[in-house]
Amino acid sequence: xTASTTMAVSIDVGDHITxxxxxxxxxxxxxxxxAFALLVIVFLALWMRRSATHLVPGKLQLFFETIxxxxxxxxxxxxxxxxxxxxxxxxTIFIFILTANWISVIPSGHKPEFLPPPTSDINLxxxxxxxxxxxxxxxxxxxxGLRNYLKHLKExxxxxxxxxxxxxxxxxxxxALRLFGNIFAGTVLVLLISKLPIFIIWAPDxxxxxxxxxxxxxxxxxxALLTIxxxxxxxxxxxxx
Numbered sequence: 001x002t003a004s005t006t007m008a009v010s011i012d013v014g015d016h017i018t019x020x021x022x023x024x025x026x027x028x029x030x031x032x033x034x035a036f037a038l039l040v041i042v043f044l045a046l047w048m049r050r051s052a053t054h055l056v057p058g059k060l061q062l063f064f065e066t067i068x069x070x071x072x073x074x075x076x077x078x079x080x081x082x083x084x085x086x087x088x089x090x091x092t093i094f095i096f097i098l099t100a101n102w103i104s105v106i107p108s109g110h111k112p113e114f115l116p117p118p119t120s121d122i123n124l125x126x127x128x129x130x131x132x133x134x135x136x137x138x139x140x141x142x143x144x145g146l147r148n149y150l151k152h153l154k155e156x157x158x159x160x161x162x163x164x165x166x167x168x169x170x171x172x173x174x175x176a177l178r179l180f181g182n183i184f185a186g187t188v189l190v191l192l193i194s195k196l197p198i199f200i201i202w203a204p205d206x207x208x209x210x211x212x213x214x215x216x217x218x219x220x221x222x223x224a225l226l227t228i229x230x231x232x233x234x235x236x237x238x239x240x241x
Contacts, residue, residue, distance in 0.1 A: 083235055095220075101215075104117045120183045122176065128179075139235055
């Protein structure tokens with residue numbers, strides 16, 4: 001028995017508020033955060049639609065127009081012509097992930113976070129990754145036909161067919177883990193900061209929230225950019241006549 005005592009601080013990460021319905025377990029905190037992010041996006045979209053003008057655009061309209069212009073530049077004219085739904089899909093993905101990631105920076109008072117970012121739950125990024133990859137494959141088959149689409153799996157050499165198939169299968173996993181890992185690491189750090197003494201917690205918390213906003217924006221951009229890339233690979237380049 002020593003004179004000094006060590007205080008152990010317990011930090012639980014990855015825990016969720018769960019409820020069961022029809023035998024299926026739902027993460028209520030993730031659903032709440034996702035619904036909140038969607039409500040914010042719908043509210044901003046309706047507000048922008050009401051205030052949109054061709055004369056002097058407001059800050060919100062400039063924000064949306066800048067995002068759309070950047071996405072259109074990344075997509076390119078050829079892909080926009082062959083798959084016109086890629087631009088609205090990428091814009092929606094970017095704005096949704098950005099909003100979902102930035103939920104964690106809302107002041108919360110006595111709690112580490114106002115709401116946990118839903119992207120810190122692997123279920124949401126994985127569902128989004130699966131949706132993007134399946135949609136891209138479906139668009140590629142519809143545009144090129146099943147035979148021509150499967151033909152690209154043998155390129156550049158037939159011997160690489162198993163590797164190309166494996167790459168297609170792990171695309172949604174890598175897409176999801178990249179987003180989840182970065183945001184989940186941020187939630188862990190927020191929990192660590194919350195255990196600091198109250199009189200110094202404001203400084204690291206403020207600094208981290210600024211950095212967290214930057215990371216959240218980068219991850220939203222990467223997810224949207226990879227979405228465009230997957231559609232480009234699936235649909236292929238315009239064949240010369």
